[in-house]
């Protein structure tokens with residue numbers, strides 16, 4: 001996935017930056033000092049807020065990449081060994097359990113959200129909607145996309161990473177109806193997702209976003225090791 005870092009920002013990016021700034025004072029002292037508990041020699045080691053953000057960003061990135069890889073590999077494997085219909089059934093049945101198992105493994109709450117939904121459960125909440133719209137704004141004005149971390153409250157950070165149509169294989173189920181997405185595929189999609197609007201994408205289009213809620217305590221604990 002091509003995600004570049006940028007310093008350029010316009011209005012919506014500005015809104016997101018404002019959100020980051022306005023929330024950034026909130027990681028509480030107790031959590032910052034939690035790293036001390038359970039450490040060798042029980043000595044107090046203070047962790048800076050910046051360290052928590054950076055560790056959270058790296059952890060979020062690691063989780064999103066692992067989730068993406070896991071889903072994409074299983075999808076490709078099914079399409080190679082079976083067919084598109086089987087792969088759709090795989091996504092229909094397995095996408096949620098796979099993501100949930102990663103949520104448990106990483107003790108984080110992992111979601112995929114989009115503005116053009118296939119599964120209605122992937123609808124963004126109000127904050128995710130703002131962040132997702134900001135990514136779309138960046139695309140519209142040809143600005144680079146970057147992953148991001150913000151503070152939600154005392155206890156949680158929210159990591160986001162754009163999801164692009166990064167592989168021609170995506171188009172078999174998210175591309176142009178009637179050509180890239182065959183009629184047979186369309187009718188299966190329609191039966192499983194009567195309100196599906198996740199077609200009509202082109203290569204490198206923004207498809208959605210990973211949204212990963214990370215407990216600050218977990219981040220701080222991971223800094224002990």
Ligand code: HEC
Nearest residue numbers: 087088091092095112114117118119122169170173198208
């Ligand atoms: C074989 C068909 C198929 C292919 C290929 C496919 N998808 Fe999907 N995609 C689905 C289905 C089915 C769902 C709904 C899964 C569910 O019910 O949780 C979905 C859901 C999604 C979602 C969640 C948002 C939503 O609308 O529910 C994203 C993001 C997504 N796909 C991105 C991709 C990307 C990126 C690729 C290429 C790497 C890709 N998909 C390839 C069938 C496919």
